[in-house]
Amino acid sequence: MIAKNSGEEIFRTKINPITEGRAMRIGLITASLAYMLLFLVLPVVTVFVEALGKGVGTYFEAIKDPAALSAIKLTLLTAAIAVPLNMIFGVAASWAIAKFDFRGKSVLITLIDLPFSVSPVISGLIYVLLFGAQGFFGSWLAEHDVQIVFAVPGIVLATIFVTFPFVARELIPLMQEQGTEEEEAARSLGAGGWQTFWRVTLPNIRWGLLYGVLLCNARAMGEFGAVSVVSGKIRGLTNTMPLHVEILYNEYNIVAAFAVASLLAFLALVTLVAKGLLEWAYGHELGGSRT
Numbered sequence: 001m002i003a004k005n006s007g008e009e010i011f012r013t014k015i016n017p018i019t020e021g022r023a024m025r026i027g028l029i030t031a032s033l034a035y036m037l038l039f040l041v042l043p044v045v046t047v048f049v050e051a052l053g054k055g056v057g058t059y060f061e062a063i064k065d066p067a068a069l070s071a072i073k074l075t076l077l078t079a080a081i082a083v084p085l086n087m088i089f090g091v092a093a094s095w096a097i098a099k100f101d102f103r104g105k106s107v108l109i110t111l112i113d114l115p116f117s118v119s120p121v122i123s124g125l126i127y128v129l130l131f132g133a134q135g136f137f138g139s140w141l142a143e144h145d146v147q148i149v150f151a152v153p154g155i156v157l158a159t160i161f162v163t164f165p166f167v168a169r170e171l172i173p174l175m176q177e178q179g180t181e182e183e184e185a186a187r188s189l190g191a192g193g194w195q196t197f198w199r200v201t202l203p204n205i206r207w208g209l210l211y212g213v214l215l216c217n218a219r220a221m222g223e224f225g226a227v228s229v230v231s232g233k234i235r236g237l238t239n240t241m242p243l244h245v246e247i248l249y250n251e252y253n254i255v256a257a258f259a260v261a262s263l264l265a266f267l268a269l270v271t272l273v274a275k276g277l278l279e280w281a282y283g284h285e286l287g288g289s290r291t
Contacts, residue, residue, distance in 0.1 A: 047265045062256035063263070070236045071244035071260065074152070077226075078240065079220040082159040089211065090167025091180035095201065098175035099183065112168050114213050115161055123161050124229025127154055150232035155240065158226035163219045170212030171205055179203055211278050218271040222264060 007190065052059055063066060093112060115123065124291055129135050131148040141148060148154045182204070186196045202209075224242040231238040241264055248257035 002187045005200045007176050034045050044265050044269070046156075047258055047261050049264040050254065053258075054255050056234070058255055060263075062253075062259035065256065067236045067239065068244060068256070068260055072263065074155070074239065075221050075241045077152070077216055078156055078159050081156050082163055082220045083213060083217050085160060086164045087209070087213055089164055090212060090216075092206075093168045094171035094175050094205075095197070097172055098178075099180050099201075100167075112165050115163075115165050120158075120223065120225030121229055124158050125225035126262055127158055127230050128228075149220075149230050150234065150238060154182035154240060155227050156189040158230045159220050159223050162223055162226050163216045166219060167209065167212035170208050170215070174205055174208040174218050175201075207278060211275065214274055214278070218268060222268055279286050 063072075093108065096102070097109060109120055128149050131141060131154065132138055133142065133149075135149075148157065182200050183196050186200045191199070221240075222242060223240075224246075227240055228243055228246075231240070231243060233239060233243050235244075235247065239247065241260055245257050245261045245264070248254075248260065
């Protein structure tokens with residue numbers, strides 16, 4: 001009996017769940033921090049170090065270059081067009097999918113997820129095949145003096161395609177979790193469709209909507225693959241910031257390339273901070289979109 005109890009004590013000592021749990025937790029945290037430092041923090045720090053390597057004056061000279069300013073303006077213009085359109089689509093699609101039953105709902109959900117599975121380069125090529133000089137609509141566009149590919153409209157269309165799932169994918173689970181009880185109550189009290197949306201639905205999804213818009217905006221400003229195919233990379237005309245960084249780097253203008261890249265990195269950091277603040281302050285409202 002004593003031997004048996006001694007064996008049990010040894011067994012408990014070897015697999016103490018508190019000790020094992022603490023060691024596992026420390027190991028996972030250490031591995032995660034090391035991974036983040038190596039693949040996230042170090043590259044971002046390197047971008048800013050290289051950008052400022054020859055001084056602040058050289059940094060701002062690279063930013064004030066007309067081609068760089070044109071790329072910055074085009075990037076902001078593209079995001080300013082693509083993000084609101086995707087926001088409207090995301091809200092409408094999420095409202096339809098979460099609040100109503102209709103034929104083809106599963107098809108709509110699949111189409112929303114399509115840009116996640118299609119390479120951005122392929123999506124850009126599709127627009128070239130549709131709207132290019134030799135494309136399906138090419139001759140008609142040429143006759144009416146309309147240029148889409150190698151112009152701003154093509155860049156906007158490609159950006160819209162690769163970014164339109166972000167808002168919808170944030171709102172669909174959130175609205176499904178909230179159900180339709182509040183909307184039905186509002187309608188039973190005499191509220192119209194728009195009144196129900198503005199006074200019931202929108203307040204319930206506002207933080208999830210803002211979260212999706214932040215992610216959509218970050219992707220819109222950083223998109224490279226699809227935009228590189230449809231833009232033609234014309235310096236000062238159709239270059240966005242990511243494309244301008246590539247051109248400068250290929251020309252061995254390293255400081256200028258990292259200077260423009262630092263702006264993109266700064267915008268990404270601002271997005272991450274805003275995203276973190278939203279999760280911290282309104283995590284209970286955003287929780288539905290994480291399930």
